[in-house]
Amino acid sequence: MSVEVASASPFGLGKFLVLEGIEGSGKTTQLTYLEQELTALGHPPVLTREPGGTALGERLRGLLLDPDLPGMHADAELLLMFAARAQHLAEVIRPALEAGRWVVSDRFTDASYAYQGAGRGLGMQRIGVLEDWVQADLRPDLVILLDIDPAAGLERALQRGRRDRIEREALDFFARARDAYRARAEADPARYLVVDAADTPEGVRERILAGVRARLANAAQGRGDGGG
Ligand SMILES: Nc1ncnc2c1ncn2[C@@H]1O[C@H](COP(=O)(O)OP(=O)(O)OP(=O)(O)O)[C@@H](O)[C@H]1O
Numbered sequence: 001m002s003v004e005v006a007s008a009s010p011f012g013l014g015k016f017l018v019l020e021g022i023e024g025s026g027k028t029t030q031l032t033y034l035e036q037e038l039t040a041l042g043h044p045p046v047l048t049r050e051p052g053g054t055a056l057g058e059r060l061r062g063l064l065l066d067p068d069l070p071g072m073h074a075d076a077e078l079l080l081m082f083a084a085r086a087q088h089l090a091e092v093i094r095p096a097l098e099a100g101r102w103v104v105s106d107r108f109t110d111a112s113y114a115y116q117g118a119g120r121g122l123g124m125q126r127i128g129v130l131e132d133w134v135q136a137d138l139r140p141d142l143v144i145l146l147d148i149d150p151a152a153g154l155e156r157a158l159q160r161g162r163r164d165r166i167e168r169e170a171l172d173f174f175a176r177a178r179d180a181y182r183a184r185a186e187a188d189p190a191r192y193l194v195v196d197a198a199d200t201p202e203g204v205r206e207r208i209l210a211g212v213r214a215r216l217a218n219a220a221q222g223r224g225d226g227g228g
């Protein structure tokens with residue numbers, strides 16, 4: 001059976017890792033490092049991002065980030081995010097995991113809780129309904145939360161130039177998003193690795209690597225007693 005073939009990996013089927021955090025927290029920077037580290041550990045990952053990751057998703061990303069669409073309704077924003085996510089799951093994430101590949105995504109559903117649920121004030125319950133609908137029982141194995149003060153993160157991000165539609169939000173929007181990320185991590189510590197993203201890129205990288213190694217060791221130990 002395909003399950004037995006895929007468990008040739010010492011850690012079983014493919015794992016789904018997500019990098020989260022507000023603007024400028026260093027997700028894209030750390031994605032490249034994480035790829036190198038997982039490859040060295042024997043799990044060369046599929047790298048992807050949200051919103052995006054597919055042809056449809058990248059088009060939707062263009063709409064979502066377009067500063068020339070300032071009047072986008074919060075519900076429309078949320079539903080476009082989940083439309084992109086449905087395509088991403090069907091076309092990229094599920095097939096890779098089912099083939100035993102590891103997947104690392106630059107943002108996933110925690111960002112919807114943080115930005116649309118808390119930032120836009122839509123509430124967590126609505127995000128949960130869409131999460132259950134679009135993902136069924138699929139959840140990330142590990143969410144690496146790069147935690148940073150919003151002013152410091154935005155200052156980094158804005159060095160890139162023209163602000164996208166989301167980056168035009170006020171600081172308190174990102175403060176609400178950060179708080180929501182942290183609350184989710186606190187509520188489910190086994191699934192989250194919170195890293196102080198104000199450290200140097202190398203420092204952040206080392207903490208992520210240490211955390212991922214520790215989780216993998218635990219996962220390997222936990223196999224066989226229902227921990228998988
Ligand atoms: N630990 C760090 N210390 C200082 N600067 C950093 C650090 N990590 C990343 N940077 C720089 O900050 C900027 C933003 O980093 P990066 O693009 O990785 O953030 P991001 O979380 O992907 O942001 P966004 O959400 O906007 O995509 C880049 O110019 C990057 O080089």
Ligand SMILES: [Mg+2]
Pocket residue numbers: 027028029106
């Ligand atoms: Mg980025």
